[in-house]
Amino acid sequence: MAETSTETATVQEVDRKVHLHPFTSAAEHADGVPRLMVEGSGIHVRDNGGKQYLDAMAGLWCVNVGYGRDEIVDAVSDQARRLPYYHTFLSMTNEPAARLAERLISLAPGHMSKVFFGSSGSDTNDTQVKIVWYYHNVLGKPEKKKIIARQRGYHGSTLAGASMSGMPHMHDPFDLPLDRFIHVDAPHYWRHAPKGLTELEYSASLATNLEECILRHGPETIGAFIAEPVQGAAGVIPPPEGYFQAIVPILRKYEILFIVDEVICGFGRLGEWWGSQVYGLEPDLMSTAKGLTSGYVPMSACLISDRVWKVLRQGSSQYGAFAHGYTYSGHPVAAAAALANLDIIEGEGLVENAAKVGAYLQKSLREAFVDHPLVGEVRGVGLIAGIELVRDKESKEPFDPSLAVARRLHELLMGEGLICRAMFESLGFSPPLILSNENVDSIVEMFSKGLKKLTAEVGGARG
Ligand SMILES: Cc1ncc(COP(=O)(O)O)c(C=O)c1O
Numbered sequence: 333m334a335e336t337s338t339e340t341a342t343v344q345e346v347d348r349k350v351h352l353h354p355f356t357s358a359a360e361h362a363d364g365v366p367r368l369m370v371e372g373s374g375i376h377v378r379d380n381g382g383k384q385y386l387d388a389m390a391g392l393w394c395v396n397v398g399y400g401r402d403e404i405v406d407a408v409s410d411q412a413r414r415l416p417y418y419h420t421f422l423s424m425t426n427e428p429a430a431r432l433a434e435r436l437i438s439l440a441p442g443h444m445s446k447v448f449f450g451s452s453g454s455d456t457n458d459t460q461v462k463i464v465w466y467y468h469n470v471l472g473k474p475e476k477k478k479i480i481a482r483q484r485g486y487h488g489s490t491l492a493g494a495s496m497s498g499m500p501h502m503h504d505p506f507d508l509p510l511d512r513f514i515h516v517d518a519p520h521y522w523r524h525a526p527k528g529l530t531e532l533e534y535s536a537s538l539a540t541n542l543e544e545c546i547l548r549h550g551p552e553t554i555g556a557f558i559a560e561p562v563q564g565a566a567g568v569i570p571p572p573e574g575y576f577q578a579i580v581p582i583l584r585k586y587e588i589l590f591i592v593d594e595v596i597c598g599f600g601r602l603g604e605w606w607g608s609q610v611y612g613l614e615p616d617l618m619s620t621a622k623g624l625t626s627g628y629v630p631m632s633a634c635l636i637s638d639r640v641w642k643v644l645r646q647g648s649s650q651y652g653a654f655a656h657g658y659t660y661s662g663h664p665v666a667a668a669a670a671l672a673n674l675d676i677i678e679g680e681g682l683v684e685n686a687a688k689v690g691a692y693l694q695k696s697l698r699e700a701f702v703d704h705p706l707v708g709e710v711r712g713v714g715l716i717a718g719i720e721l722v723r724d725k726e727s728k729e730p731f732d733p734s735l736a737v738a739r740r741l742h743e744l745l746m747g748e749g750l751i752c753r754a755m756f757e758s759l760g761f762s763p764p765l766i767l768s769n770e771n772v773d774s775i776v777e778m779f780s781k782g783l784k785k786l787t788a789e790v791g792g793a794r795g
Pocket of ligand 1: 455487594622
């Protein structure tokens, strides 16, 4: 029998020996010292050395109500004591799942009709793909199966989620994307728009490219288009002006379902309940997770519009049971956590707070950093923001990726007690929605210090 070392070794030693981590270099982890977080309260987390960090990423964009909320802990323990588990297959239900589905429908845009539960953003997006395929089969269009996603979009790391994600580093090592997944332009005006184009003109050009792509593949083969309202893991890219207004009519013209991935943007992050509200979207299918439970317990939910639901219902006579689902679909403990979490978001006016403090965050970041020689762009909406680093401000020349400057800045910021997220050449911010203006000032102060250190290391910038 293998020897266990838990009693003598530190947690970090054990971890690096036996734990394969997500989105982590296996070799670096095996040879390094993992960071060990031990507790959290409000917007802060603390490591095993007692160092406190302002978590300006809310974990992985998810701890919307902040750490240490007894209301959620109590709801979880009460439910676990009463009924820790029962499944929702074969028409079984439980009270928290039913109540949560009703609540989500009441919060969602008006045309949403049904909820399908899962445990992660990835599985919810896989469910969406299967719903799209089912939908077109029921309608007698078995060819209409391809899914269009966007470069640098992120939709999870399951087979369909990763196939939809427009991230080459997630494709090459795993022989992805699968067939049937296509990628169109990332909607990043500052980085990709040809000189002289206005945002509206750039949006129109992206819509033209999308239509050309659809026609090239044949509209009869395209089942759905998926988009995040604001691209998160791409480095926080809000759409350029008029983008969705230009894209959506093309989807409608060719009867292509519109999946809106609200996994990051949902539950108040942009200063409205949904990114769809901010950009005036009417999704056929909505993916949610993260802020649904603020990460206290894993849970996700696909919201299904009335239009799609009618076809699913029609499919029963053809296919019998909707043969898709997870052991943990509608998990009662997760649903109880979600209900308590939604009580907090509503009761404390956190969506309104995200709008108010978000406006201050956007203004403060721009004022503090937009003129910095290493900063190419400061962008964001509500309580989500990105700062993109450049080697040459004038020409927008990026740093050599091998220098990993964003990762280096992330490390320097950890030293200052600030957690941001390095993504490509950008640093991301997605703090808990309980943030105050004073907290924003602290973020700016710590970020300034880190950036100053980075500037000293890379020797300033050109331009
Ligand atoms: C927009 C979006 N969709 C889906 C996912 C996948 O969620 P999960 O990691 O819970 O599978 C993420 C995760 O960051 C995301 O940002």
